[in-house]
Amino acid sequence: MIRVLLVDDQQLIRAGLRMLCDAQPDIEVVGEAGNGRDAVSLAARLVPDVVVMDLRMPGVDGITATSRILADRPGTRVLVLTTFGDDDHLYPALTAGACGFLLKDAPPTELLDGIRRAAAGDSPFSPDVLRRLVRRAVHAQAGTPRPVDGLTSREQDVLDLVAEGLSNTEIAERLHIGVTTVKTHITSLMAKTNSPNRVRLALFARGV
Incomplete structure (x- = not known):
C-alpha cells in the first residue's frame, strides 16, 4: 500500500x-x-x-x-x-x-x-515539462546521438527520439507504433543503459 x-x-x-x-x-x-x-x-x-x-x-x-x-x-x-x-x-x-x-x-x-x-x-x-527538461539538458551539453551496443533497431529508433525530447505519444506517432509499446521500449532502454530516469536516458543517448 x-x-x-x-x-x-x-x-x-x-x-x-x-x-x-x-x-x-x-x-x-x-x-x-x-x-x-x-x-x-x-x-x-x-x-x-x-x-x-x-x-x-x-x-x-x-x-x-x-x-x-x-x-x-x-x-x-x-x-x-x-x-x-x-x-x-x-x-x-x-x-x-x-x-x-x-x-x-x-x-x-x-x-x-x-x-x-x-x-x-x-x-x-508531465510530457510538456519533461520535453522542456530534456531539450534544455541536451542543448546545455555538447554531444551527438550515439549507437548503443545490445539494442534492437527499434530500441535505437526510440532512443534517438527520446534524445530529441519527444513525448511517448510523439514517438508512437513518428514510428507508427502504440504508446504502450513505446513505454515498453523505454523501460528496456533504461535498464540496458542504467539510466534512472528519462532525462538521464536522453543525455546518455547524446553521449553526455
Missing part, C-alpha cells in the same frame, strides 16, 4: 484528490495539509511514502516545505502537482528535491501513475 500525504491550500482540490486516490486498491491517503508548515509536521508524524505537493500556498510554500521534509526524511518522495509549469517553479522545486513534476490539468490516470512511479523510485513528469 502506498501511503500518500496530500498538500494543497484549496480544500476542493484536496477533496478531489482524496476521492481519486481512495478509489485505488493500492493507494491510501494518510493525511491532508493546507499549507507547507502543516505538511512538514504531518510528514514527520505520518511518514508517507509520497507527498503530493502544491507549490503556491500561504505562509510556508511548497518549495520550502519540500526542502524541509526531505532534510528530515530523505527517503520521502515529493511529487509536485501545480498549475504553474514555468521554469521559475520547476527548477526551484527540483533543486529542493522533488522527484517529479505534474501539472493540475493532467488526466487522473497520469496523476495515479505518477504517484505509483514516485513510490517505486521513478521520476514522473
